[in-house]
Amino acid sequence: MEARSRRRNAPSSANGTNGHIGNGIYDVASGGDSDNRSTARMERKAKRKHRVANARTRRRAGGRNNNNTAAMCLISTVIFSLYFLVCLVFFSNLDSGDGEARGMRGLVKKTKEKLKKFRDKHRRGGAILAEEQEAIIDNSINKSNNENNNSNANNVSNNNSNVNNNVSKTTASGIPIGKWPVSIRDEEGMFEDVPHIGYAYMGKDVTMTVPRLWANDPVAIHQNKLMSRERALSIGTCVTPDPKTNSNMRGDKCPLSERTIFVAIASYRDWQCRDTVTSILSTAAHPERVRVGVVDQIVDGVDGSCDVPHVPCSDDPDQPICLYKNQIDVFQMDAELAVGPVFARHIGHRLYRGEYYAMQSDAHVTFTRGWDDDIISQMESTGDELAVLTTYLTDIVNSIDPMTGLSKRHTRPIMCNTEYEGGAQGKHLRHLSQPEGIPDIMGMPQLQPYFAAGFAFSRGHFVATVPYDMYQPMIFQGEEMSIGLRGFTVGYDYFAPERSVCFHSYAIGENSKARNKVPHFWEHAQAFKGTGVKAMKRLLGIVDMNPEVPRSEWDHSEEAKYGLGGARETSKFYDVIGIDVVKKTTQRHLCQFVHNKMHKQFMKSLRPDGMGIDYGQIDYKWVDPRPNDE
Numbered sequence: 001m002e003a004r005s006r007r008r009n010a011p012s013s014a015n016g017t018n019g020h021i022g023n024g025i026y027d028v029a030s031g032g033d034s035d036n037r038s039t040a041r042m043e044r045k046a047k048r049k050h051r052v053a054n055a056r057t058r059r060r061a062g063g064r065n066n067n068n069t070a071a072m073c074l075i076s077t078v079i080f081s082l083y084f085l086v087c088l089v090f091f092s093n094l095d096s097g098d099g100e101a102r103g104m105r106g107l108v109k110k111t112k113e114k115l116k117k118f119r120d121k122h123r124r125g126g127a128i129l130a131e132e133q134e135a136i137i138d139n140s141i142n143k144s145n146n147e148n149n150n151s152n153a154n155n156v157s158n159n160n161s162n163v164n165n166n167v168s169k170t171t172a173s174g175i176p177i178g179k180w181p182v183s184i185r186d187e188e189g190m191f192e193d194v195p196h197i198g199y200a201y202m203g204k205d206v207t208m209t210v211p212r213l214w215a216n217d218p219v220a221i222h223q224n225k226l227m228s229r230e231r232a233l234s235i236g237t238c239v240t241p242d243p244k245t246n247s248n249m250r251g252d253k254c255p256l257s258e259r260t261i262f263v264a265i266a267s268y269r270d271w272q273c274r275d276t277v278t279s280i281l282s283t284a285a286h287p288e289r290v291r292v293g294v295v296d297q298i299v300d301g302v303d304g305s306c307d308v309p310h311v312p313c314s315d316d317p318d319q320p321i322c323l324y325k326n327q328i329d330v331f332q333m334d335a336e337l338a339v340g341p342v343f344a345r346h347i348g349h350r351l352y353r354g355e356y357y358a359m360q361s362d363a364h365v366t367f368t369r370g371w372d373d374d375i376i377s378q379m380e381s382t383g384d385e386l387a388v389l390t391t392y393l394t395d396i397v398n399s400i401d402p403m404t405g406l407s408k409r410h411t412r413p414i415m416c417n418t419e420y421e422g423g424a425q426g427k428h429l430r431h432l433s434q435p436e437g438i439p440d441i442m443g444m445p446q447l448q449p450y451f452a453a454g455f456a457f458s459r460g461h462f463v464a465t466v467p468y469d470m471y472q473p474m475i476f477q478g479e480e481m482s483i484g485l486r487g488f489t490v491g492y493d494y495f496a497p498e499r500s501v502c503f504h505s506y507a508i509g510e511n512s513k514a515r516n517k518v519p520h521f522w523e524h525a526q527a528f529k530g531t532g533v534k535a536m537k538r539l540l541g542i543v544d545m546n547p548e549v550p551r552s553e554w555d556h557s558e559e560a561k562y563g564l565g566g567a568r569e570t571s572k573f574y575d576v577i578g579i580d581v582v583k584k585t586t587q588r589h590l591c592q593f594v595h596n597k598m599h600k601q602f603m604k605s606l607r608p609d610g611m612g613i614d615y616g617q618i619d620y621k622w623v624d625p626r627p628n629d630e
Contacts, residue, residue, distance in 0.1 A: 178354025224566035236356030267363035293351030339473035369405030445495035451484030474532035490565030
């Protein structure tokens with residue numbers, strides 16, 4: 001090699017200069033007589049010969065190495081090719097004793113079968129875990145539950161670095177961590193922008209800044225199958241944290257009186273909203289465990305806000321709205337943006353933050369004294385972790401004793417009467433007037449087929465796994481069938497409460513004058529004309545109720561998030577209850593069956609662990625016994 005790349009130091013020349021300069025080239029010695037110069041030339045000549053000889057030696061050695069490498073590569077290729085051919089022949093022709101393909105054929109066959117099962121299982125889309133991943137997650141859940149969901153930072157993962165801890169952190173199982181106390185006020189600056197779906201369906205770009213869903217991926221919670229009891233119990237906060245882990249997520253070890261309750265209210269320019277909030281907090285046996293989330297759609301400066309009492313807190317600080325102001329979250333939006341109860345209740349579900357129970361109520365409801373203890377007691381008496389207590393509420397007039405604050409009623413409504421109706425949005429099912437009477441089932445709520453939006457009480461995971469659909473503007477009728485069927489496929493069962501814990505102010509009788517002054521969202525019907533038709537196609541399409549409409553004709557945005565579960569099929573519900581989605585007919589007089597037979601027959605199939613009724617054991621189809629009766 002040349003000296004410039006070796007850069008070794010040469011001895012000093014006779015004149016005292018260094019023979020190696022900075023660029024690595026040997027200097028020519030200067031000074032001295034001719035003999036010295038002759039000697040120097042001979043030395044340089046000898047060095048050049050030595051370097052040339054070394055270079056030739058290295059080239060020969062390199063050539064031999066290259067030849068050896070090529071030979072080894074050739075030999076390896078031949079050996080691998082022979083091995084591959086032997087394996088291919090062997091595995092292709094190896095069969096098991098029962099004729100099932102083994103080896104490569106068997107592997108290909110099994111792979112295709114697993115792929116088909118995977119596609120069938122996940123036909124509705126969504127982030128579903130494979131069996132191996134589910135096993136890992138279940139192990140993580142059990143470990144998390146055994147440790148009482150320790151809030152150590154090592155056990156959580158951040159889904160979005162820009163999101164508040166209440167929203168972004170999850171357990172190893174993919175279930176968010178719940179905390180108490182909690183408020184969306186702690187998440188200021190961490191909301192997200194979403195399209196206003198009413199304007200979006202009209203081709204206009206209008207966005208709204210709203211709180212994030214506590215569980216942004218419902219499918220990650222229910223995993224498109226029946227939830228295990230361990231997963232269900234990992235959702236729900238307790239007022240007092242576990243003394244060992246300091247976690248508010250204590251499952252059913254949390255005392256009944258300390259289990260938190262989230263109350264969702266969607267209000268449209270309703271002057272009674274603040275009275276409803278006051279009633280909830282003033283009559284609760286344990287108001288410290290109640291958190292109210294209100295979507296308040298008002299005209300600013302004209303309508304009163306739900307969290308502002310009639311008298312300023314400075315003048316009367318003992319008003320419930322003043323005393324418990326930190327437990328009231330109000331999302332206020334301009335009334336002109338209102339596009340119906342589905343969109344408003346969707347935003348209401350965005351206010352949920354992992355409470356143990358969740359309740360949905362209209363904005364003009366009055367509660368009985370101790371309602372929270374009463375409804376929890378009824379809920380727990382079902383023995384069904386997936387129970388949803390829901391009904392059309394009785395009118396407030398003459399229903400509550402003004403002295404005791406307790407109910408004067410001994411009857412309760414039950415949800416069993418529904419029928420198809422037409423209209424501009426197309427044929428869909430809507431609930432009719434529901435019968436009210438003395439409960440046929442005593443000592444617990446009574447099983448029924450339908451969900452009611454005006455009042456519903458459940459475990460908190462119902463809100464997390466069946467959130468209201470953001471893509472259904474200008475929908476009123478059909479909302480309840482949508483939520484009810486989606487919940488049914490996740491595994492939930494619906495019950496009529498045995499006792500009423502609240503009553504509704506209807507625009508009838510003595511309340512008709514005051515209630516009829518309240519505006520309605522459909523005053524915007526012209527502004528959002530046509531959006532309801534699009535929304536209804538999506539609503540019916542998701543629950544398999546419009547098979548005559550091509551799937552390409554309705555919006556599939558985030559269908560996994562706002563779609564069906566995998567615990568049951570909608571077809572099972574239609575068969576049992578007597579609904580024909582093709583002919584658009586129902587088997588009437590269903591209430592005759594629901595009143596005293598459905599509960600007794602179907603509750604026998606409640607799973608031993610309390611995780612819902614096993615409809616796989618139910619072979620029943622309701623048929624109208626009086627088809628000619630009006």
